[in-house]
Structure formats: C-alpha cells, structure tokens
Amino acid sequence: GENVEQHPSTLSVQEGDSAVIKCTYSDSASNYFPWYKQELGKGPQLIIDIRSNVGEKKDQRIAVTLNKTAKHFSLHITETQPEDSAVYFCAGTPGNNDMRFGAGTRLTVKP
Amino acid sequence: EADIYQTPRYLVIGTGKKITLECSQTMGHDKMYWYQQDPGMELHLIHYSYGVNSTEKGDLSSESTVSRIRTEHFPLTLESARPSHTSQYLCASSGPAWYQETQYFGPGTRLLVL
Numbered sequence: 001g002e003n004v005e006q007h008p009s010t011l012s013v014q015e016g017d018s019a020v021i022k023c024t025y026s027d028s029a030s031n032y033f034p035w036y037k038q039e040l041g042k043g044p045q046l047i048i049d050i051r052s053n054v055g056e057k058k059d060q061r062i063a064v065t066l067n068k069t070a071k072h073f074s075l076h077i078t079e080t081q082p083e084d085s086a087v088y089f090c091a092g093t094p095g096n097n098d099m100r101f102g103a104g105t106r107l108t109v110k111p
Numbered sequence: 112e113a114d115i116y117q118t119p120r121y122l123v124i125g126t127g128k129k130i131t132l133e134c135s136q137t138m139g140h141d142k143m144y145w146y147q148q149d150p151g152m153e154l155h156l157i158h159y160s161y162g163v164n165s166t167e168k169g170d171l172s173s174e175s176t177v178s179r180i181r182t183e184h185f186p187l188t189l190e191s192a193r194p195s196h197t198s199q200y201l202c203a204s205s206g207p208a209w210y211q212e213t214q215y216f217g218p219g220t221r222l223l224v225l
Binding site: 040043049 | 214
C-alpha cells in the first residue's frame with residue numbers, strides 16, 4: 001500500500017521567513033496530493049492540492065510542487081505570519097482510493 | 112466551506128458506558144471516514160464507508176463499530192468505553208466513490224473516559 005513520509009516533524013521560523021515542508025510517497029499510482037492545515041481544536045482543512053498532471057500550483061503565499069519521478073511533493077509558505085502556526089499534513093491517494101496522510105509538521109511562526 | 116457536523120464536541124464519560132459519536136454531512140458525499148487522533152498528532156484511519164450499507168475497518172484496530180444506513184449519516188459506537196479510548200475522533204467525507212478528491216473534515220469530538 002501507499003506510504004507517505006513527511007519532514008520535518010517540527011519547524012520554527014521567524015515571521016516573514018519562508019517555510020518548506022516535504023513529503024515523499026511510495027505508490028506510483030498516486031495522482032492526487034492535498035495539503036491540510038489543522039489549527040488547535042479544529043479538524044484539518046484543505047489549503048491547497050495538486051494532481052499528478054501538474055508540476056506546481058500557487059495560491060497567494062502558498063505553493064505546492066510535485067516531482068513525480070522522484071515521488072516527492074513540497075509545501076512552500078512565503079512571508080510567514082503568526083496565524084500560519086498550525087500542524088500541516090500532506091496526503092497521497094493510491095489507486096485504491098484510500099488517502100494516506102503524512103505524520104504531520106508542527107509549524108511555529110515567531111513574531 | 113464543507114458542511115460536515117459532529118456531535119458532541121466534547122464528552123466526558125465513565126468506564127463501561129456505551130457511547131455513540133454522531134457525524135452528518137449535507138454534501139451528498141459517497142465516502143465517509145472516521146479517524147482517531149491525539150491532538151496535533153498523526154491521523155489514524157479506523158473506519159470508512161464507500162456508500163450506504165458499506166463499512167470497512169481501517170488501518171488502526173479499533174473496538175468501535177460504525178453503520179451507514181443513510182448517505183448523510185455515519186455514526187461511530189463504542190459499546191463499553193475504556194480510558195484507552197480517550198482521544199479525538201474526526202469524521203470526514205469525500206465525493207464520488209470512483210473519484211479521488213479531497214476529504215472534508217468535521218470539527219472533531221474530544222472524548223475523555225474516566
């Protein structure tokens with residue numbers, strides 16, 4: 001089955017700096033890769049996603065890149081703000097439709 | 112914004128009690144899921160359903176059971192709660208059974224078993 005690994009597990013940056021979270025997947029049949037943000041006391045919320053026919057996608061300060069050959073994808077947050085502090089999860093979806101989540105990255109943005 | 116609801120939001124209960132966590136979605140999604148998560152930690156899939164009368168166990172062994180009698184409703188039941196069941200339970204849903212798309216999560220139920 002699919003195995004999604006996420007790094008780092010914790011990340012601390014200064015406000016205004018960029019943050020990068022990386023994920024790798026094992027199943028070459030995976031073709032949909034969402035990123036979720038989970039704030040304290042809430043369920044995970046989708047922030048951006050990418051399909052395997054696209055190499056990069058941007059939405060304001062966040063972007064996701066996908067390298068199908070290397071089987072890895074990354075979340076990039078530029079100009080970080082304190083409200084970006086949260087736990088971020090990546091996920092991959094193999095051919096049997098079961099979404100597999102990474103273990104999460106706790107991002108702290110210091111003002 | 113996704114319309115998926117979970118009740119109760121918080122539950123404190125004694126050992127041995129039977130509990131049911133409710134989950135409802137108004138999006139007509141075929142697929143629904145239950146995850147167990149210690150706050151801010153990894154998501155563990157415990158049950159899922161691809162439609163009415165379809166239920167499957169997830170990766171993490173769980174003593175809970177689920178049912179899917181109606182498309183919009185996916186309750187989770189613990190027949191006899193134990194302190195080891197203390198955790199956060201997240202419900203999610205996603206679209207057609209044949210298509211891969213994002214899962215929409217509810218706000219979660221925080222369960223404390225004394």
